[in-house]
Amino acid sequence: MGAKVLADGKTRFTLLTTKPANPAAPTAAELNAGIHQHNHILTSDFLFGAVDSDKIAEKGLGSSGNANAIGASNYQIGMTVWRKFLTAGGFDAADEAGWNAVKVKGVTLYAYARQTDKEADDAWAAGDEIYLGAEWVNDTPQRTDGTGFIKWRVPGEVQKGYPFISVAA
Secondary structure (H helix, E strand, O other): OOOHHHHHHHHEEEEOOOOOOOOOOOOOHHHHHEEEEOOOEEOOEEEEEOOOOOOOOOOOOOOOOOOOOOOEEEEEEEEEEOOOOOOOOOOOOHOOHHHHHHHOOEEEEEEEEEEEOOOOOOOOOOOOEEEEEEEEEEEEOOOOOOOOOOEEEEEEEEEEEEEEEEOEE
């Protein structure tokens, strides 16, 4: 009998700045060469998943009540990214790859997330389930309320979603 696993610390989230050869089946090498953001974004407002599909309201004249059909799939993405600084002062350029990827509006990126019994820091491996892969475009980062750590909210628009795919060999 299977066991339930707590989700805490189990989400690996990777950004790619270049399109994988097959976005619906990225390789472990492509994903492991990406920007691993799961330790650089806030959990509480992280959005990356499916939302309600479009509804098509075309019921027959003789039907009573609503008889919607399910239309196109929809996905959402949004994240709050922490900025990283050197203890001696200034930005930590070596630790800001994720911020640099999303700080300019209108960049096409590719995102992939895994949430399984593996730890978030475990490398991608062939056969891993990706709960969602997506081609997306970021919007202008938004300043937060100025409390806590320095961070920016990055909204985005998913252009293509690839739900429940696997990492290719």
